[in-house]
Amino acid sequence: MRRLPPLNALRVFEAAARRASFTAAADALCVTHSAVSHQIAQLERWFGCELFVRLPGGIRLSAAGQALQAIAGEAFARLEAGCAGIAAEAGVAEIVLGAPASFLANWLIPRLAGFERTHPEIRLSLQTCSSEEDLRKGKVDALIASFTEAPRQMRLTPLFAERTGPVCAPALLPGISDVRGLLGLPLLHTESKPAAWAQWAESQLVASSDFASGRRFEHLSLMIEAAAAGMGVAIAPELLVEREIALGRLVAPFGFAPSGASFSLCLPVGGIGAALAALREWLVEEGERAAIPVSERSKAGVSAADNP
Numbered sequence: 001m002r003r004l005p006p007l008n009a010l011r012v013f014e015a016a017a018r019r020a021s022f023t024a025a026a027d028a029l030c031v032t033h034s035a036v037s038h039q040i041a042q043l044e045r046w047f048g049c050e051l052f053v054r055l056p057g058g059i060r061l062s063a064a065g066q067a068l069q070a071i072a073g074e075a076f077a078r079l080e081a082g083c084a085g086i087a088a089e090a091g092v093a094e095i096v097l098g099a100p101a102s103f104l105a106n107w108l109i110p111r112l113a114g115f116e117r118t119h120p121e122i123r124l125s126l127q128t129c130s131s132e133e134d135l136r137k138g139k140v141d142a143l144i145a146s147f148t149e150a151p152r153q154m155r156l157t158p159l160f161a162e163r164t165g166p167v168c169a170p171a172l173l174p175g176i177s178d179v180r181g182l183l184g185l186p187l188l189h190t191e192s193k194p195a196a197w198a199q200w201a202e203s204q205l206v207a208s209s210d211f212a213s214g215r216r217f218e219h220l221s222l223m224i225e226a227a228a229a230g231m232g233v234a235i236a237p238e239l240l241v242e243r244e245i246a247l248g249r250l251v252a253p254f255g256f257a258p259s260g261a262s263f264s265l266c267l268p269v270g271g272i273g274a275a276l277a278a279l280r281e282w283l284v285e286e287g288e289r290a291a292i293p294v295s296e297r298s299k300a301g302v303s304a305a306d307n308p
Contacts, residue, residue: 005046010072012039013051017061017069027101027219028128093122093275098129098140100192102221102240103263108144115282122275130192132266142276143266144283146193146237146259156264157280159287163238164200165256169230169249176233176253179204186232187214190223196235196259203257224250239263263287 004010012035016025022036029036044051051065061069084094099108104126115124127140132151135143150156168176172185179201187197198208215232217223224241227234228249238256245252265283267276 005043006039009039009043009046011076012036013043013065013068014072014076016040016052016059017065018073020059020061022059023219023222027221032225033222093273094125095122095142095275095279096125096127096140097142097144097279098127098134099144100130100220100240101128102224103144104128105221106240106243111286114286115279118282119275119278122278124279135266135268142279144263145266146261147264147266148261151266153269154266155269156262156266157284158262158264159283160239160263162259162261162263163256164196164235164259165238165252165254166200166233167224167227167236167241167245167250167252168233169228170251171230172233173251173253179206179254180210182233183210187211188223188226188232188234189214189216190220190234191216191218192220193235199259200235200257204254237263 012025012029012031015028016022016036019025019028022040023033026033026036040052047064047068049064050062051068052059053062097108108126112124115122127134129140129143130145132143132145132154134140135154144159146162147156166182168185175185176182189197197211197214201208201211215226217226220236220240223234224236224244226232227236228244237259238252241250241252244250265280267280272280
């Protein structure tokens with residue numbers, strides 16, 4: 001019997017070591033920061049030494065961690081290449097789909113088993129990203145993100161309209177009597193949507209400049225966690241917080257309103273293969289089944305004729 005450390009913990013370690021960040025690894029793997037910390041701690045107990053040096057401003061690999069990174073990186077690279085070769089011989093098509101971590105965790109992954117049952121000939125690999133540049137550079141084959149218009153030389157297939165609104169922990173609800181009551185609480189922002197509070201304030205006919213201050217988070221998933229922990233009021237898409245609301249961790253005191261954007265599938269202009277066409281068709285069907293209002297496709301730069 002092989003004497004190996006926990007393989008899932010090794011996978012988490014490799015992701016954290018490559019990115020030099022527990023937070024970035026958590027986003028890439030669609031898990032929480034605490035889950036990454038737990039897996040790393042488990043691995044360090046197995047080896048009996050520290051793999052990362054924890055610093056006030058982040059982390060760095062220890063000497064043992066550097067040695068393990070070299071071994072794990074080579075092993076995972078060989079495993080990935082070998083598996084890709086076997087899949088190619090078996091006629092399995094692979095699609096690398098990029099999307100924000102919160103979208104993957106809250107919407108796509110719970111539905112992924114349905115896609116795999118319907119399309120066993122397609123293997124869908126998920127990657128955390130939200131920029132069309134990753135698509136332009138070939139890092140992903142397709143991208144799902146929130147768009148108000150189609151990026152240059154890209155074609156969008158809208159899946160459903162984005163609806164946003166303030167969310168907070170239930171304990172903060174008694175302090176919110178009206179929209180301006182939000183200003184008495186810390187406001188939480190995310191760098192990926194810096195204008196979200198201003199846009200929502202304008203839809204409520206209040207001064208957007210009043211909603212500019214507050215704490216900022218690099219990733220939307222961290223902002224949502226902070227809101228659930230009672231650190232303040234976040235502004236977030238309904239889609240990405242509906243599970244937390246169902247669990248009672250968050251409430252939406254004013255509901256959600258259309259933001260003018262749509263979650264859309266982004267592809268380069270031009271022809272696409274059968275696998276991408278099948279994925280697009282499935283995503284459109286799932287978007288309609290989600291019973292979320294869908295924006296007019298013409299506003300996103302694609303007509304019904306673009307969707308065979």
